[in-house]
Amino acid sequence: MGHDHHHDVENMGDRRLIIAIVINMLLTLAQVVGGIISGSLSLIADALHNFSDATSLLIAWVARRISRQPADHFKTFGYKRAEVIAALINLVTLVLIGLFLVYEAMWRLFEPQVIEGWMVVVVASIALIIDVVTAMLTYRLSKHSMNMRAAFLHNVSDALASVGVIIAGTLILLYDWYWTDTLLTLLIAGYVLYQAATLLPKVIHVLMEGSPGDIDIDAVIEVMTQVEGVSNIHHLHLWQLDEHKNALEAHVVIDDFSKIESIKAALKKELAEKYAITHSTLEFEEDHCGEACNSCE
Numbered sequence: 001m002g003h004d005h006h007h008d009v010e011n012m013g014d015r016r017l018i019i020a021i022v023i024n025m026l027l028t029l030a031q032v033v034g035g036i037i038s039g040s041l042s043l044i045a046d047a048l049h050n051f052s053d054a055t056s057l058l059i060a061w062v063a064r065r066i067s068r069q070p071a072d073h074f075k076t077f078g079y080k081r082a083e084v085i086a087a088l089i090n091l092v093t094l095v096l097i098g099l100f101l102v103y104e105a106m107w108r109l110f111e112p113q114v115i116e117g118w119m120v121v122v123v124a125s126i127a128l129i130i131d132v133v134t135a136m137l138t139y140r141l142s143k144h145s146m147n148m149r150a151a152f153l154h155n156v157s158d159a160l161a162s163v164g165v166i167i168a169g170t171l172i173l174l175y176d177w178y179w180t181d182t183l184l185t186l187l188i189a190g191y192v193l194y195q196a197a198t199l200l201p202k203v204i205h206v207l208m209e210g211s212p213g214d215i216d217i218d219a220v221i222e223v224m225t226q227v228e229g230v231s232n233i234h235h236l237h238l239w240q241l242d243e244h245k246n247a248l249e250a251h252v253v254i255d256d257f258s259k260i261e262s263i264k265a266a267l268k269k270e271l272a273e274k275y276a277i278t279h280s281t282l283e284f285e286e287d288h289c290g291e292a293c294n295s296c297e
Contacts, residue, residue, distance in 0.1 A: 016137045017061040024054035027130045034123035050127065052097050052192075053134070053154045056090040060147045067242075080242035087147040087203045094154075094196045101189035105182050121169035128162035131155055146206075146243045150199050157195060161188045209239040212246050215275050220248070223270055229254050229263045231287045241279065249281040257286050 031047030063086035071078040135155040142152035164187060168180040211217060221233045232253035241247050248271060254263055264282060271277040 014061060014064065016141065017057055017064075020134045020137045021054055021057045021061065023130050024050055024057065024134055027127055028054060031123055031127055038123075048097055048101065050131075050158055052090070052093055053151065053158055055093070056151050056154060057134075057138070059086045059089055060145075060151055062086070063147060064145075077241055080245065081207070083145060083147040084203055084206050084242060087150055087199070088207065090147070090150060091196045091200050091203060094192050095200075098189045098192035098196065101185055101192070105185040105189065121166050121173070124162045124165035124169060128159055128166070131159035131162055135159060144244070146199075146203065150195075153195060153199075157191050161191070164188065206240045206243060211238045212240055215246070215277075220271070220275060220277075223274060224250070224252070224267055227263060227266045227270060229256060229259050230267070231255055235283075238277075245279065246275070246277045247279040247281075248277050249283075251283050251285055253285045253287050255287050257284070260284055 028047050028051040031050060032044060035044035035047055060083070063082040066082040067078075067080045069075075069079040135152060138148055138152045138155060141148040143149075161184075164184045168177075168184045171177045171180045205213075215238065217236065217238055220238065221236060224230060224233045230252060234251050234253070236248070236250040238246065238248045252263070252267065254260065264284070267282060268280055271280050
């Protein structure tokens, strides 16, 4: 029953993603057309950002499906890192788009164009509504996934960008301040680059098999050495298999090999309960040198 419920939740999440992808693709098309007709660079900038979100959602959807594949002879740890790779692709794309928008905005300073404010306000208002709906669709999924969390934040930033575009269009209508369009483009680009700079290190850290940020390795060693029968821990490696699953391997020096099973069970229990490390590989060695082993590597 539990498995069926989990499967239903996953399917519901997939349906939400598909709906979000479709409405964002339609929105992107409308924004591009509106931006070309009105001459608004900030509207086209918002469309490009929105297209990156739609693409991000599509990649996230594909990655979610791949990540559910069971472990096999080719991927013995399974396919969960597909979502981390998807996040990396999305973030690198965001960086490229952000840099492109900066280039276009700076070029517009030398070649200003007339912009139809009403078109900007109307299309951006529609974009704002769809951005809010998309954010609502992805909010629940974002709580448990780095990939979906990035997609959710992108939609929130899109909503903020749409608000900014509406403000720029209104100022153009009221005061003919065409420079606000370029300014808003730079702000959108800056926010895109800021998001990418914030999330990229976390994604790369997982792909580089970095240790979990919330676990102190020295504390883990201390807890393990406090288990009765353990005299030393060395060659310890701790890394993230994916966003939610940690792995550990270590050499464990023990006093009495006849107690190896009980010591192993105690170690795994401590690791699971205190650090949520459910995958651990322990190699046991007999203590032949007593305290001298504390200096062994």
